[in-house]
Each structure stands twice: as C-alpha cells, then as structure tokens.
Amino acid sequence: MNKIITLFLVLAVVLSTACASSAGKGTGRTDNGGSRTTGKEKVNEDLSVYRPKYSVPDAAPVTRVEPTHHVNDKVAVLMDTVASVNKNIKYAQGYRILAYNGSERQKVMNLRKSIISRVPEVKDYLTYQQPNFRLKIGDFFSRVEAQQVLNQLSDLIPNAQIVQDQINIDKSY
Template identity: 35%
Template sequence: MKSILSTFVVLLLFWGNVLAQKPAPVSEYGQLPAGDTTGVWTELNIHQNPKTEELLERQIRLNKNRQTTPGYRVQIYFGSGSSARIKAMKVKTDFLSSYPEVKAYIIYQSPDFKVRVGDFRTRSEALRLQKKMTRDYPNAFIVPDEIQFPDLYSNSSSEN
C-alpha cells in the first residue's frame, strides 16, 4: 500500500511540472519566439588549435590536385605471364571496337595485367554495362576503383 501511495505522490508532483510548461510563441521564421531575441547569440568565437587550420588547408590543396574519385569499373580481363600484356592490349582493342563510347584501361598490378572498362559512380551503373556485355564477356565482374571524373558537358552540347 505504501508503494502505491508513494508512486501516486511522485506522479502527482510530475503532473504539476507538466502543467507548468507553456509553449513559447513561434515566429514565422522558425523556433525563436516572435520579437524576443534574448538568449540569441549575436557573436560566435571559435577557439581551435592552429594545426587544425593547417590540416584543413592541406586537405583543400590535396583535393584540388586530385584527378580521380572512388567509383566502379567492370573488369573484363586479368592475366599474368609473358604474353599477358599483349593479350590485355588485344582485349582492350576488341572491346573498344565493340563499345567505342566506353573508356577502357590497362592496369598493371604485379604480376597481373588487367583490363577494366567504364567510369561509374555507382555499382548499379556498372551493372548495366556488365549485363549489356554478358554475351561478349561472360566472366566480367564489377570492381571498386578510382575513376576519372565524368565530363560535365558532352560534345554535342558544346557544339550548340
């Protein structure tokens, strides 16, 4: 009985606090009460280590010089051995004759030569090309890679 009574008293005290809360009027611009600027910061001071600024500037410089971005490509060949380079060049040439609109790259990662095609930002874009060329390259697969930035304007729009 005492626990029920003490629980009731505690709930009664909380209920009084709940009723004491009154919402502030809201202006049309958001959460600030209309016409009331008390408690609003008019100045913001940031105190930080000077090394932080140096690191930020360094990162900005690195990003400006960066020529690639993370993305996906479709790998259509990989091989090693004495004739792997020649075979990779042949695969690239054959691919470009069938798909001239897609860029192809020969990559050497010791001891393998690889032929990767396309510059796709998302895996689903790469999957579309992979499905399109399944008949010609049944063993092709999607790999994450650093890709070239896509052209902002196509050649047809620059001629207008």
C-alpha cells in the first residue's frame, strides 16, 4: 500500500508541473529595444511621410453661370397638352360589383332601393338585355375598393361578385 501512495504522489507532482503556466518563459515577442511585448500594445507608426503632397492653388474667383437653354416654357406647354388629353378620358378599366343578374323586375328594383339607401355615394347601373336585368354597383379602380363596399352589402346581397368592367371616371375633383 505504501507503493501505491508513493506512486500516486509522484504522479500528482508530475501532472501539477506539466500544467504550470508558461508565461514569461520566452514565448513572447521582443520589440527592437529588446523589451518583451505581449502583442496587445498598439504600434505607433507615422505613415504621413509616405503620403503624396499637393500644392493648393490660390482661390479662384466664383463666377455665376447663366443657363442658355431655357425649357420652362416648353415644359409648361407640354404639361398643358397632357392635362387637356387627360380631361378627355372618360373611361378606364376597373371593377364593379355585380349585385343581381336575373329576370325579376320587381326584385331588382327593391334591391336597388335598398342598396342606394345603404351606400348612397356609390353609383348603380341597371341594364336590361331581354330577358335579364343586370344590376352593377360602383366605379372602382382597384379590387380592394370594390371589396370594401361589397363587405358593407354582404348581408343584403350574399351572392354578389366583383367583376372587371369599363368604369366611368369621375371628373368632379
């Protein structure tokens, strides 16, 4: 048992010396002066001696450059022609709500009255192509706008659909 304790102590001494820190044992670098550095110090080098140097000319007088080709009048004329062309456009591709498509006249008239009372700001279009009446509602540029109005009327007209159609452009603005 004495041999085992001795062996254990020798092994403990060997392991403890093997794990000792090696700092200061010659692994650090030395700078030009011979002193030891750890690598974390900043090196101060002046590189400005290698930069090119340019002479600054004397301040030149500031002169104002006047434009020679004025296009403001031409642009104004073009904008006026575009505006007049846009005023003549009355129709565009858009969306309407198809509220009714059937042959019962009294039913479509009652539906039209109830829709007008619910959303008075939206225009309705009632057409008759024998033997069917077709009631369309609104002039919407986007499907989202049409869906918002359809949500207001969903309890009144549950089978309504949003359809693509040629819409009237409102020029009242």
